Amino acid sequence: MEEPRKRARPGRAPAPAGRTSRPRQAEVARLAGVSQATVSLVLGARKQGATISEETRRKVLDAVRALGYVPDPAASRLAAARNNLLGVFSFTSTFPTDVQHSYYPFLVGVEQEAAARGYDLVLFTGSSTGGAGAAGPNALARVRLADGCLFLGRHAPAEELRRLVADGFPVVHLGRRDELEGLAWVGADYISASQEVVAHLAALGHRRIVLVREDDEAPASTDREHGFLKGLEEAGLPGGPAAVFRSADPERELTAERLRGWLDEGVTAFVAEETDTGDAWRALHGAAHFVGIDCPRDASLALLGSPPPDLAEEPVPTGFDIPRPQLGAAAVRMLAALVSGEAAAEPLVACTFRPGSTAGPAPVRY
């Protein structure tokens, strides 16, 4: 009878005998007198299924301790088909030298929430993807090594994001982003927060309020205007285009004369939006100062967001704070939900009202 030709065994070269490598589940199993599968079951502590006798469990755990067994994360993650890695992508450096413009406040929340859920974070930057893979149309390909990815900043290229989303790769954008169909995002609820600020002013007796905003169409701007107008309506105050001033260089600047004009018309409160540059607030603040307004007494000011760093020393503006850490945490929650296929989490995060000291009772007119 023809003995089947003994095929040689390809594959990995045998490990060098010298080094005592760290123990595997197989060694633990041998020592405990059980099978490798049993060791895995004892250690896994899975919710359902297998039942293990108390004695076996003890034997296994003793062996684990005796050998100092530590599971190999690579193997665990491979077998579980889950890396427990969440990507964090920012097109610019995640840690820019200029701390002011960094994503630091978001990362605080991202890190916490990720840690709480047992995820580790992989940091990708525009430059890092250039290292491993070409920075071509597939610059974002490398993020696929994670189970899902969080995108910071508005510079994430739409085409590539679309591709990831289309492939079913879990993606969450930090900051509202509606133009991209199917892209999950989390953002701050500027509408409610702005509305609340107006309500506050109205409660203080202000009957005419003007919003100063910049002339762009970012969602963050339109949301604030929306909330502002909603707040006016709710309080039964005059809204409409007259209540909103769009500053634009050089035609329409927020001049001292313009401010005086408003005051003469009976406007007693002014609201500025927050932008990257803080220009709206700076202009409003500057004009008010120039005109010589005694801020909480003659007229009230409010800021829909936080002041720019250079104005941080001034009296705290009435307005709201964007809870950046919570935003980061919410983004992680949503990403985790997508990764595990659960129902999507809440995309909007509430801002917190900041009383500040630039708003007071409306001046009494005789």
Added chain:
Amino acid sequence: MEEPRKRARPGRAPAPAGRTSRPRQAEVARLAGVSQATVSLVLGARKQGATISEETRRKVLDAVRALGYVPDPAASRLAAARNNLLGVFSFTSTFPTDVQHSYYPFLVGVEQEAAARGYDLVLFTGSSTGGAGAAGPNALARVRLADGCLFLGRHAPAEELRRLVADGFPVVHLGRRDELEGLAWVGADYISASQEVVAHLAALGHRRIVLVREDDEAPASTDREHGFLKGLEEAGLPGGPAAVFRSADPERELTAERLRGWLDEGVTAFVAEETDTGDAWRALHGAAHFVGIDCPRDASLALLGSPPPDLAEEPVPTGFDIPRPQLGAAAVRMLAALVSGEAAAEPLVACTFRPGSTAGPAPVRY
């Protein structure tokens, strides 16, 4: 004839058909019309062995791009290879709410250097209690997923670090750490920097200089003292215990009287070490102010490091800056060297002398 009983096939449940999962090498191979092994060979670009025709290589790479294939890091690691990931582990939160104590400045350099070398960073958060890594005795096990790991802060548990090192896992500690045999580290060269500051003072004519330090034995402290004394010796100035003052509560505080005493003895320059709290500098600065010293004229002050944030507004102290980003970069270089088995890189990073305005010519004594 008895057909051998068709044994059912245990193992993993089939993947849910709905979701298009990330592409595998197998899919790439199918698309390119080659075997999975060929894909691996093309992508691996290993030094020796297999030769691949130019055409096949092109077909494979095209397929890789078309599918957006990215290797699974866990699988790569398990197959005893690299995954181009470097871990960053901090026992405390990497992004603490308190920005002052953050590792941010280091991370700036870490990220840059890692990106430049084609590595991505994985943030392993030590504070993670739930989820994947229970905070038990094996909190550090997760880092083995990466090719190597950088440890920040002095809280990394020695036992676990020792274990990693013993297993030959590449580890670099940011900050000197001699007590752990075989642990690689990078640190700032406090000795040379301190010596340089003393040399500067000596060149300005100061003949008696006193070091004010706190009463602990951290390497950062002893190094500075070492460099200080070395500087004195080099300049032919009196050293010995009398030149060093260890402040300790409540017995030995840096009082105004003590300072006056030194001045009377002919001391014309004072040097403080930098610590987490900045207490040494604060005490020295405060006492000098209290005594009414006109700083660069009556006596010179120097700080071996950077001032605490609350004293940042004061005149810039003469001393040196710790180049934190460069330290981070150096740590990555060393880690990369360990990972690739090259010769170890330089562990010491030079500090940069900061002229400042608190040191001037020694006052002339008549």
Added chain:
DNA sequence: CCGGATCACTAATGCGTATTAGTAATGCGC
């Protein structure tokens, strides 16, 4: 035109753990 060498690839592993089908052993009801 045949033996050996080189080339270009593929088949068949192994890495260490998680999962699941299967299987003895025991308990239980009637």
Added chain:
DNA sequence: GCGCATTACTAATACGCATTAGTGATCCGG
């Protein structure tokens, strides 16, 4: 004492990639 459940395990995968022995094919020298 026979079926049926339950309990407590184990055998046999699969996960995705790297590695290596092997296999045709082609080339080359004599």
